[in-house]
Amino acid sequence: xxxxxxxxxxxxxxxxxxxxxxxxxxxxxxxxxxxxxxxxxxxxxxxxxxxxxxxxxxxxxxxxxxxxxxxxxxxxxxxxxxxxxxxxxxxxxxxxxxxxxxxxxxxxxxxxxxxxxxxx
Amino acid sequence: xxxxxxxxxxxxxxxxxxxxxxxxxxxxxxxxxxxxxxxxxxxxxxxxxxxxxxxxxxxxxxxxxxxxxxxxxxxxxxxxxxxxxxxxxxxxxxxxxxxxxxxxxxxxxxxxxxxxxxxxxxxxxxxxxxxxxxxxxxxxxxxxxxxxxxxx
Numbered sequence: 674x675x676x677x678x679x680x681x682x683x684x685x686x687x688x689x690x691x692x693x694x695x696x697x698x699x700x701x702x703x704x705x706x707x708x709x710x711x712x713x714x715x716x717x718x719x720x721x722x723x724x725x726x727x728x729x730x731x732x733x734x735x736x737x738x739x740x741x742x743x744x745x746x747x748x749x750x751x752x753x754x755x756x757x758x759x760x761x762x763x764x765x766x767x768x769x770x771x772x773x774x775x776x777x778x779x780x781x782x783x784x785x786x787x788x789x790x791x792x793x
Numbered sequence: 794x795x796x797x798x799x800x801x802x803x804x805x806x807x808x809x810x811x812x813x814x815x816x817x818x819x820x821x822x823x824x825x826x827x828x829x830x831x832x833x834x835x836x837x838x839x840x841x842x843x844x845x846x847x848x849x850x851x852x853x854x855x856x857x858x859x860x861x862x863x864x865x866x867x868x869x870x871x872x873x874x875x876x877x878x879x880x881x882x883x884x885x886x887x888x889x890x891x892x893x894x895x896x897x898x899x900x901x902x903x904x905x906x907x908x909x910x911x912x913x914x915x916x917x918x919x920x921x922x923x924x925x926x927x928x929x930x931x932x933x934x935x936x937x938x939x940x941x942x943x944x945x
Binding site: 676695697699701730732735736737739740763768771772 | 810812813834837838841842848849892893895897899900902904905907908
């Protein structure tokens with residue numbers, strides 16, 4: 674049984690991926706499949722809500738790196754929100770906030786799309 | 794912090810589904826010895842990264858092998874030694890990753906060693922007679938600069 678899950682939710686033309694549990698080398702393929710599913714369905718405005726994410730390693734960070742260019746080429750973006758501070762610190766350690774929108778709330782992430790604010 | 798040295802060991806099969814067991818081992822051993830949570834988070838992530846690299850690169854995903862961990866908690870530092878019998882890591886080929894460049898090239902890997910180096914105070918690696926061993930040392934000072942913090 675996996676200790677990681679992804680739930681999908683629509684917020685207008687934005688798709689929210691609520692991720693829960695521990696994202697490591699074992700579970701990262703599940704996030705990868707979830708993002709691929711969105712892409713294949715033509716959904717490119719993605720918000721990853723990490724409020725229930727308890728752990729992330731480089732394998733999890735790698736999923737964001739692998740897809741960001743492709744999603745942005747589709748005129749979309751992957752925005753990340755609601756991270757616990759211990760999780761944000763891992764993103765921050767490697768400089769992710771320099772190229773990814775990482776915000777505090779889901780509402781804020783969705784509004785970045787609504788305002789047409791372009792990726793960093 | 795006043796404590797005698799304590800050593801814990803763990804042997805796990807070389808499959809990523811066991812990484813959760815590795816993290817639990819690190820967290821519980823360190824917590825039991827009174828190591829602070831910030832240091833525990835750093836140790837947990839660094840050890841996970843080292844084991845994930847062994848599983849993926851040294852053993853090439855072959856789950857029939859073993860990863861051996863020894864964690865020694867002293868009064869002023871934690872030493873984790875992780876041993877495998879797979880392919881050795883070529884340090885000469887290692888280049889510090891750039892997240893912007895990796896994202897641009899749609900790469901998902903290459904961050905693990907950098908994370909380990911950023912989080913640990915000392916990292917040693919040796920390979921001899923078919924045995925590879927990485928040693929991670931975390932000093933137990935209260936200086937917050939040794940914890941998971943922003944890029945320098």
